[in-house]
Amino acid sequence: AQKVTQAQTEISVVEKEDVTLDCVYETRDTTYYLFWYKQPPSGELVFLIRRNSFDEQNEISGRYSWNFQKSTSSFNFTITASQVVDSAVYFCALQRDDYKLSFGAGTTVTVRA
Amino acid sequence: DTAVSQTPKYLVTQMGNDKSIKCEQNLGHDTMYWYKQDSKKFLKIMFSYNNKELIINETVPNRFSPKSPDKAHLNLHINSLELGDSAVYFCASSPIRGVNTEAFFGQGTRLTVV
Numbered sequence: 001a002q003k004v005t006q007a008q009t010e011i012s013v014v015e016k017e018d019v020t021l022d023c024v025y026e027t028r029d030t031t032y033y034l035f036w037y038k039q040p041p042s043g044e045l046v047f048l049i050r051r052n053s054f055d056e057q058n059e060i061s062g063r064y065s066w067n068f069q070k071s072t073s074s075f076n077f078t079i080t081a082s083q084v085v086d087s088a089v090y091f092c093a094l095q096r097d098d099y100k101l102s103f104g105a106g107t108t109v110t111v112r113a
Numbered sequence: 114d115t116a117v118s119q120t121p122k123y124l125v126t127q128m129g130n131d132k133s134i135k136c137e138q139n140l141g142h143d144t145m146y147w148y149k150q151d152s153k154k155f156l157k158i159m160f161s162y163n164n165k166e167l168i169i170n171e172t173v174p175n176r177f178s179p180k181s182p183d184k185a186h187l188n189l190h191i192n193s194l195e196l197g198d199s200a201v202y203f204c205a206s207s208p209i210r211g212v213n214t215e216a217f218f219g220q221g222t223r224l225t226v227v
Contacts (some may be wrong), residue, residue, distance in 0.1 A: 035215060043220065044218065047215045050214070099146075099169070100161065101156075101158060105153075105154070105155055106154045106155070
């Protein structure tokens, strides 16, 4: 069985603060894929990043960065200098070769002006 | 152009009714999915089709029946709607099975059963 845990239910920060979202996963597969999706208040699901299990290189995209550590089964997401538009629910997800995405429960991020 | 489109966006209906949600993707993808998001925001897969063939069928009541007339469409029909069916239903698609890529989601259909 595979499982994705996002222990933080809600995070509230003031604009320009950094915020890190934790994601811990469980799987017995050697090949798997990890994702982050954003769900803004408008409701759609927006893809942010994909990582395969063999690529532990961290990634930075603008104010977003991701830290993948296979040794601790974690794939954490940091928003630097947060903005009000970053307010959303963020989902971490794990996918195996059967293409079934298993989502974490989501972390609601609220950025206050 | 919308990549994955669902209709309707909102659906309010009475218990016991039968309703359908339509999904179309213009990305040329082979694989399509239905996900359900409950009131606590939890997302769970329901079905997946690859080139019109059912490949994933999670534990979903028989009242839910997906139909894929062609690989660009995956509709969801729900019989005898119950209060507990109220949720947001997302359609998604991804390219050829076996290729590492993300799923593209539709905008969701908010179903409210009263």
